[in-house]
Amino acid sequence: LKAALAIATFLISSSAALADEGMWTFNNFPAQKVKQKYGFEPSQEWLDHVRLSSLRLAQGCSASLVSRNGLVMTNHHCAHACIEQLSTAQKDYVASGFYARTEKDEVKCPVLEANQLTQITDVTDRVRAAIKGLEGKEYNDALKGEMSRIEKECATSSEVRCDVVSLYHNGIFNLYKYRRFQDVRLVFAPEFAIAFFGGDPDNFNFPRYDLDVSFLRIYDGDRPARTDHYFKWSPEGAKDGDLTFVAGNPGGTSRLSTVAELEYQRDVALPANLLRLAELRGLLTDFADRGAEFKRISSPLLFGVENSSKGLFGRQQSLLDKTFFASKVAAEQAFRSKINLDPAKKRAYGGAWDAIAKAESDLKNIRRPLVYIEQGSGFQAQLFSIAKTLVRTSEELPKPNEKRFREYADSAMPAVKQRLFSPAPIYDDLEIATLTFSLTKLREMLGPDDPVVRKVLGKDSPKELATALVKGTKLKDVKLRQALFDGGKKAVDASDDPMIQLARKIDGDARAIRKHYEDNIESVEKKNHELIAKANFEIYGTSNYPDATFTARLSYGQVKGWIENGKPVKPITTVSGAFERDTGREPFALPGSWLAAKSKLNPSTPMNFCTTNDIIGGNSGSPVINKNGDVIGLIFDGNIHSLGGEYGFDEALNRAVAVHSAALTEALGKVYGANRILEELRPQQGSGGK
């Protein structure tokens, strides 16, 4: 799948970088490059408007404001969990879709948080001062402590979210200040059948015919939030060759990873994760086949598992591409040679790669206990996560902010509490299934004679234990969670809830393996990546973009097809194609609403399109905008070649995939009669702040 082309990286000189490559930060956007290639130079005002009109969904997606009254556009799959959480066995909004005919019908999502990036401040000097000269545990502790300190100073209320972001792998530290919205309500979602038409077989493929959209609304004090900045709707939408911008939050890339880190991914982490996902996929497939309600309650998880499986498989294939991997090796060797030519640089930076290689080798040896005991792979159940959060907060919150685990720092607590006190339903059957699975894997991965495994299982079978825990715990009761949280360590220690007791029983082991990882591996990776980043800046400057970090980025490109096996793939599909692909059977079954509306729909309406924008997972829900800053589409996927985007960008093949804005308005009007939303999106409504 992955073509064997040399791929531009941090290390490649900027002359090669006329490709539409890069997930650029808003404070280092290459406006001149865009002008050079496309004749349009985004102004600072333009960039600020785009930044403020874009949102991050803190659970892992991107979104955009599309009206002055807080209407938010994102993907269906970004709201899938919410839609499922608002559903019941009697009323399944995932299957039927959802439309709030009036504002009063808009329903709050139990666990969604939207972030609007209001300010970026450079704090590199302050962080560097805190970590100067340190190594290992001291380096790590100082780094995390200073980050928590900065964030706490910044986050003056729960409506303000502050994250210190490490860019270029500790090369630069920026403080991102957001306006935080935790009251996010569901306004509209089509049926899953059209949102994810083609299902797993068509996922990461193009041509495509999906209406992967949902509309949400941010609220402020129980009223729709008034938004000064938002994207207007383009009357024309995307056309072949159009210059396109995508504003969003790419989750993470590994383009600056060292060869040793890539080898660890290729040979250790990816194979292990893929095998686990494959087994879980098979299990959930049969689970869903047991009956309609089994299917309903497991569908978001199965979707996630299949989506991850396909994504990670694509990554693995790109690393297994010998030519591509050799280009990574060659680039690293060239850079190291360059450094070693200069004695001062060699002294300062020359050892960084070997130090990281040593850390990866250590990581390989502790990966299983780290992942299975501390990182949750051995205890996959929502109720266990709740128990662990209660145990951990009871231990961490009494500590000074900067001494805590980062995920329980004051700046992180609003998100923790939203999750912890979410009223979203939890289903015993699914909890037992995933907990049994993960306990079985825990035993398999660590061996039946491992002390932690013995401590956890005793003489129980995984299924017996999982059943007893899920049936025995009272943690589905949000009030109990609140009481235990409020009661702190004393309450948690005194609890006879079996899930709490399990979380307590392994907490020491989990902390020990985490400590080993952080002190001896993570700190080495960070420290030495900081050195590599410095070396890079010294040699190449900051004319390139950092790896993705699930923070605001802007990419540019154009609507453009590509050549697949010698044949051109056209960049825009039409509504008629969806009807041609319909088999009447999942996942190729158009919903009844579309079949009923067929005669009303204009078959030549553009449905989906692809662009050369450089995006990756986390960009889901990003708006595609034109140079006027108007919405012309909605990112929801990449093509199969985009999966290698984790490690590099290949403009010849890598494509972002979006819903066309015309398909959205056509469907909202003619299929769903969602006139209230259409009115709100209407271009003549207002200036959108610019």
Add this chain to the structure above:
Amino acid sequence: LKAALAIATFLISSSAALADEGMWTFNNFPAQKVKQKYGFEPSQEWLDHVRLSSLRLAQGCSASLVSRNGLVMTNHHCAHACIEQLSTAQKDYVASGFYARTEKDEVKCPVLEANQLTQITDVTDRVRAAIKGLEGKEYNDALKGEMSRIEKECATSSEVRCDVVSLYHNGIFNLYKYRRFQDVRLVFAPEFAIAFFGGDPDNFNFPRYDLDVSFLRIYDGDRPARTDHYFKWSPEGAKDGDLTFVAGNPGGTSRLSTVAELEYQRDVALPANLLRLAELRGLLTDFADRGAEFKRISSPLLFGVENSSKGLFGRQQSLLDKTFFASKVAAEQAFRSKINLDPAKKRAYGGAWDAIAKAESDLKNIRRPLVYIEQGSGFQAQLFSIAKTLVRTSEELPKPNEKRFREYADSAMPAVKQRLFSPAPIYDDLEIATLTFSLTKLREMLGPDDPVVRKVLGKDSPKELATALVKGTKLKDVKLRQALFDGGKKAVDASDDPMIQLARKIDGDARAIRKHYEDNIESVEKKNHELIAKANFEIYGTSNYPDATFTARLSYGQVKGWIENGKPVKPITTVSGAFERDTGREPFALPGSWLAAKSKLNPSTPMNFCTTNDIIGGNSGSPVINKNGDVIGLIFDGNIHSLGGEYGFDEALNRAVAVHSAALTEALGKVYGANRILEELRPQQGSGGK
């Protein structure tokens, strides 16, 4: 898991080969080496006796004759399918065990064939004459045609089985003549709970406490076969340090594979197979969890899937071991350099490796259609296999013997017919589950727009189609199979059975991809491996052993523990250990019979032991014998390090794992009261022919 030690291969000089390495053919056994290391030199008479006392189970295991009346010892897991096939929802012999109190109670296994190797003849010259100067399709056709011709001449009745065996990858061709037994009856099997005590977690591990045994009997004309050669039972059994021989049929190794072939395995085949197995494992785990009968009917398949998963995972780990892989690369480079120094050798053999590398690269491109359309991964159901066999025999049998697909040559037909006409039950639920799974994977692997996928699925979902096929076919009726087989092409073409029609519909596509593979890839691999083998013989002679080929081999070694992470592992466990490991829960639950017999059992009776014998999958059921030719144990597994044995042998860590003969007699007597068997095994019973 796999230690990074340089591993002896074909290319390593014999001076290094004092390790207990090698799966030796009976006509090239290194008796002198054994004498040198262990002071015992097996005579020709001794070797002949061992060969004739050993059996191959044609479905994929090894076994031995242990009485003059055709009593056969093998593993429980080698008879697992038979035991399940003889069971019903009301009487589950897998769970309860089976014991025929009298000869009349012995029940015929539907699909078991035992082979006794009576003669080995060298036919290298004849085969070489047929393929001389040929390449590609002509080479392959001539090779297969000549093999089928030789086999047909040899197999004078259905009681005689003849296989031409290619050794050293077409370096030597031997004709193996067997006495064939298709009437194989079940005599005794313990409960699955003790046969596979510790289940998947303990599989491929040691210390171990399994009674993985079953006793069968070969019949001849409805009476127990009289056997002149059989193994006597050792009064003492295995002791630490004992010289041990294992006679059996290792299924296959890849120690002589080229680096390009190993890379194909590491980067393409193993990852793909592991992911498929993992998903199927998850699916079957949940399927079994639906209820007792679901569990019963799926247990042999799940066992096989888990066993393969763990085995292939171990192989993958050994290829991912950088030091080990580098040793393979270095050995190949050294050998190629040696050849290239001699212009004549360079001309004759120098291009072989690159030719194979090119073939592997081509194979990568056609792997999915080959595996999914022709090799059955897209149509995993017994009923489909039956339909395909009927379609293929109707096409192949009218052809001259030497022009047929090899699996339908006259010499192969007794095995084909046994499978085709087996009365073993077939379960709709399981058939639908595996067929749905495999059709879904077919679509996933080839894509929903692939012409074959479209032809197969039409507008159906995989589950709809699988259900319609399984419910619609009449092929569970053995008489119908017989009628279609007897009616030949006319009957098959006229059949309106939906499974037959599916098999016919894709047969052309399946043949086309197979033809491409055989003509352009397989033939290149064979031809060039023949060249490499010749080069090897010229430089090193035939003082080494060939890769395993599921034919009779003899290995030598000793009872010996090893050092694991700095700690010694003792080589022999005792019965008391099984009771200590018992949790009362699967897979660590001792059966009621053992708990009831606990006070009678001598706790210090040896239970399992490990040896340095070089074995691999297919050796399951092999007897472990001492220098007297007496049974001291029963091979049933290898330790975790043995999994890398696919590619090389590391005497420091690789161990074969066996049931101790004393545990067998202790359990037969005190747990099962199987005195009829004990009597038959009694050492004083006879001389065993020697």
